[in-house]
Amino acid sequence: xxxxxxxxxxxxxxxxxxxxxxxxxxxxxxxxxxxxxxxxxxxxxxxxxxxxxxxxxxxxxxxxxxxxxxxxxxxxxxxxxxxxxxxxxxxxxxxxxxxxxxxxxxxxxxxxxxxxxxxxxxxxxxxxxxxxxxxxxxxxxxxxxxxxxxxxxxxxxxxxxxxxxxxxxxxxxxxxxxxxxxxxxxxxxxxxxxxxxxxxxxxxxxxxxxxxxxxxxxxxxxxxxxxxxxxxxxxxxxxxxxxxxxxxxxxxxxxxxxxx
Amino acid sequence: xxxxxxxxxxxxxxxxxxxxxxxxxxxxxxxxxxxxxxxxxxxxxxxxxxxxxxxxxxxxxxxxxxxxxxxxxxxxxxxxxxxxxxxxxxxxxxxxxxxxxxxxxxxxxxxxxxxxxxxxxxxxxxxxxxxxxxxxxxxxxxxxxxxxxxxxxxxxxxxxxxxxxxxxxxxxxxxxxxxxxxxxxxxxxxxxxxxxxxxxxxxxxxxxxxxxxxxxxxxxxxxxxxxxxxxxxxxxxxxxxxxxxxxxxxxxxxxxxxxxxxxxxxxxxxxxxxxxxxxxxxxxxxxxxxxxxxxxxxxxxxxxxxxxxxxxxxxxxxxxxxx
Numbered sequence: 001x002x003x004x005x006x007x008x009x010x011x012x013x014x015x016x017x018x019x020x021x022x023x024x025x026x027x028x029x030x031x032x033x034x035x036x037x038x039x040x041x042x043x044x045x046x047x048x049x050x051x052x053x054x055x056x057x058x059x060x061x062x063x064x065x066x067x068x069x070x071x072x073x074x075x076x077x078x079x080x081x082x083x084x085x086x087x088x089x090x091x092x093x094x095x096x097x098x099x100x101x102x103x104x105x106x107x108x109x110x111x112x113x114x115x116x117x118x119x120x121x122x123x124x125x126x127x128x129x130x131x132x133x134x135x136x137x138x139x140x141x142x143x144x145x146x147x148x149x150x151x152x153x154x155x156x157x158x159x160x161x162x163x164x165x166x167x168x169x170x171x172x173x174x175x176x177x178x179x180x181x182x183x184x185x186x187x188x189x190x191x192x193x194x195x196x197x198x199x200x201x202x203x204x205x206x207x208x209x210x211x212x213x214x215x216x217x218x219x220x221x222x223x224x225x226x227x228x229x230x231x232x233x234x235x236x237x238x239x240x241x242x243x244x245x246x247x248x249x250x251x252x253x254x255x256x257x258x259x260x
Numbered sequence: 261x262x263x264x265x266x267x268x269x270x271x272x273x274x275x276x277x278x279x280x281x282x283x284x285x286x287x288x289x290x291x292x293x294x295x296x297x298x299x300x301x302x303x304x305x306x307x308x309x310x311x312x313x314x315x316x317x318x319x320x321x322x323x324x325x326x327x328x329x330x331x332x333x334x335x336x337x338x339x340x341x342x343x344x345x346x347x348x349x350x351x352x353x354x355x356x357x358x359x360x361x362x363x364x365x366x367x368x369x370x371x372x373x374x375x376x377x378x379x380x381x382x383x384x385x386x387x388x389x390x391x392x393x394x395x396x397x398x399x400x401x402x403x404x405x406x407x408x409x410x411x412x413x414x415x416x417x418x419x420x421x422x423x424x425x426x427x428x429x430x431x432x433x434x435x436x437x438x439x440x441x442x443x444x445x446x447x448x449x450x451x452x453x454x455x456x457x458x459x460x461x462x463x464x465x466x467x468x469x470x471x472x473x474x475x476x477x478x479x480x481x482x483x484x485x486x487x488x489x490x491x492x493x494x495x496x497x498x499x500x501x502x503x504x505x506x507x508x509x510x511x512x513x514x515x516x517x518x519x520x521x522x523x524x525x526x527x528x529x530x531x532x533x534x535x536x537x538x539x540x541x542x543x544x545x546x547x548x549x550x551x552x553x554x555x556x557x558x559x560x561x562x563x564x565x566x567x568x569x570x571x572x573x574x575x576x577x578x579x580x581x582x583x
Contacts, residue, residue, distance in 0.1 A: 071464060097466035105464075111457035114450075122454055125447050126466050166461075173465050 023082075024049045024177055024207050025070070030079035031231075032065050039065040041231040042079065047177070052203045054218050054239070055211045057228030058251060063211045064106050066228070067179050071103040072096040084176060098126075102175035104166045106182050106211070112155030116146050119154060119165050123172030133172075140168045144198070159186045167195075171202055178202065180210045184217055196220045215243075227251075265445060273524075274438050281430030285423040293422050294494075299534050300429045301490045304436065306514040306526035308483035311440050313512075314520035315449060316476045317456030319373060322362065322380025323484045323511045325387055326355040328502035330485025331492040332391070332406075338416040338493075339404035348418060348489045355485020356478045363477040367470045381508060388503035411499025418493040429490055433527075436483060440523050443476075452476055506549070513556050519566025528568055 025047040032040040040062040047053055055063050068074040070081060072093035080089045088096050111119060120137035128136065141147045144164050149157060154165050163183060170178055183199070184192045192214060199208060199221070212218055218225065218239060225242045227234040229251045235242055242248055285293050305327055312318040330351040337347035362383065366376045395408025406412065419425040443449045454462045455469045463469055492498040501507065510533070518529020533555070540548045563570050 073460070073464075092463075093460075094463040094466050094468045097464055103464055109458050109461045111454045111461065113457050114454060118450060118454075122447075122450060122462075123465055125451075130447060169465065 022048045026082045028080045031077050033077045038231045052208045054225045061228035062231040063228050100176035102170035102173045103179040110154045115151050117150045119169040120172045123169035160191050177207045277434045285426050293426050297426045300433050303527045303530045304433050304487040306530035308480045309511050310515050310526035312477050312480035316452040319377045320380040321508045324508040325384040326481040326484035327488035330355040330488030331498040334489035334492045335412045335415045336401050336404040340402040344418045351489035352482045352486040356482030359481020360478040363474045367473045384503050384508050391500035415492050415496045437523050519568035525568035
């Protein structure tokens with residue numbers, strides 16, 4: 001089974017030490033309490049370089065809180081986060097971003113008064129400077145099919161386009177790891193397909209963790225799926241086995257029927 | 261938001277502004293020259309606010325405080341026989357330093373935008389009280405008597421000739437507007453514009469928003485203080501009224517009326533509102549505040565983006581209809 005082989009790999013990489021590990025991201029007993037609510041409880045999560053991982057779970061399972069801790073938007077109540085061999089627990093968000101983590105939050109956040117082009121340009125500028133940022137921005141405009149709206153203010157764009165603008169600017173940052181919280185929310189079926197293609201292309205250069213509800217999307221992505229439930233990791237494994245699992249069906253998909 | 265590139269018409273506008281300022285004084289009466297000079301000083305103050313509020317979204321009611329600090333610094337140094345040009349530079353530096361201290365607390369303390377507005381207003385009103393309670397002749401710095409609410413008199417002029425002073429102020433205004441516009445199109449300025457729109461998104465891309473906000477806020481404070489120094493030089497007089505609530509609110513109204521973010525809107529707003537204030541003042545002072553208040557309400561309700569964006573949108577709409 002995929003699950004066992006992955007676990008073997010974990011133990012190998014841990015004994016090999018931090019230098020040679022293929023682990024990109026690891027959390028140890030990561031927890032976040034809001035008052036008495038354990039939004040995330042003792043999560044041990046591991047992600048290898050080059051992976052494209054789907055994170056699923058019902059609303060309130062703690063996925064977004066988990067992402068916000070990884071990216072420094074929330075400070076963990078307990079536990080540690082290792083990213084690219086460094087302990088980044090409690091670091092400010094801009095420093096974590098500089099280490100090579102990019103994130104798109106669930107709530108779309110873009111700069112409504114700035115043009116599409118400027119989003120990509122600013123995304124790239126910090127790392128590569130003005131001239132190369134222009135090349136990156138123009139490349140992304142083509143790749144995302146946004147050339148015609150390049151100079152338009154993002155506030156005037158349709159919802160799906162705004163999602164792509166945000167994904168695009170995270171990609172422009174050229175991170176090692178990209179966290180995407182519901183990237184296809186509000187997209188039509190053909191747009192979802194294009195997004196999957198886009199994420200596969202991005203995956204050549206970066207590892208990805210994607211929170212999604214759309215079963216069609218998860219099936220298209222395949223690979224290993226991690227299921228969150230009540231702040232904990234319920235199960236982790238290959239897409240087919242996870243979706244077939246009775247526990248998952250009960251907690252996540254309701255009374256045994258999947259969407260799509 | 262204003263375009264991220266300088267267009268040819270904009271460069272022509274700068275040239276026209278510079279030529280206008282060069283040609284106006286000889287054809288106007290000395291009285292008119294002096295009157296317009298104070299308008300230009302207020303324009304400079306409005307531009308200083310637009311640089312922090314319009315570009316970076318940092319609303320400060322403290323421009324009056326930095327303006328007053330600049331005015332008092334210039335007055336104290338000038339009366340103590342420091343050369344007037346050195347006094348102007350020192351006044352701007354004093355305002356910039358004050359803004360940097362306020363900004364450091366606000367930005368590095370991660371305080372909200374609302375807090376910055378309240379804090380700057382409070383500081384202004386504290387300064388009003390402090391400067392107002394210095395009436396005793398023992399409050400003096402060197403030979404400069406602070407004078408409480410009576411204020412300070414006999415402040416030396418930066419340029420004695422009214423026309424020369426007009427050219428100095430006008431030149432500074434055109435130069436600083438041009439500098440501000442250039443800042444807006446650099447990567448620094450574009451990141452600030454992004455911070456105004458959504459600071460969290462900027463930081464998640466790896467940019468440290470704090471020092472960027474601190475730099476633009478300090479610069480804004482320095483320009484306000486420069487305007488204050490010019491103001492003290494203009495009337496050879498300054499009193500704590502510069503720190504009053506009315507004065508702080510007025511700067512915000514100028515920018516609100518003219519439209520944020522382009523610097524030109526701030527200039528237009530300051531000119532229009534000041535012209536209106538002066539006209540109303542000539543018929544009866546009681547109406548001035550009422551009319552200003554009404555104007556503010558009207559703009560907040562009907563023209564939220566201010567005059568200049570509304571006009572440029574109107575022109576664009578007409579152009580589209582023709583095409």
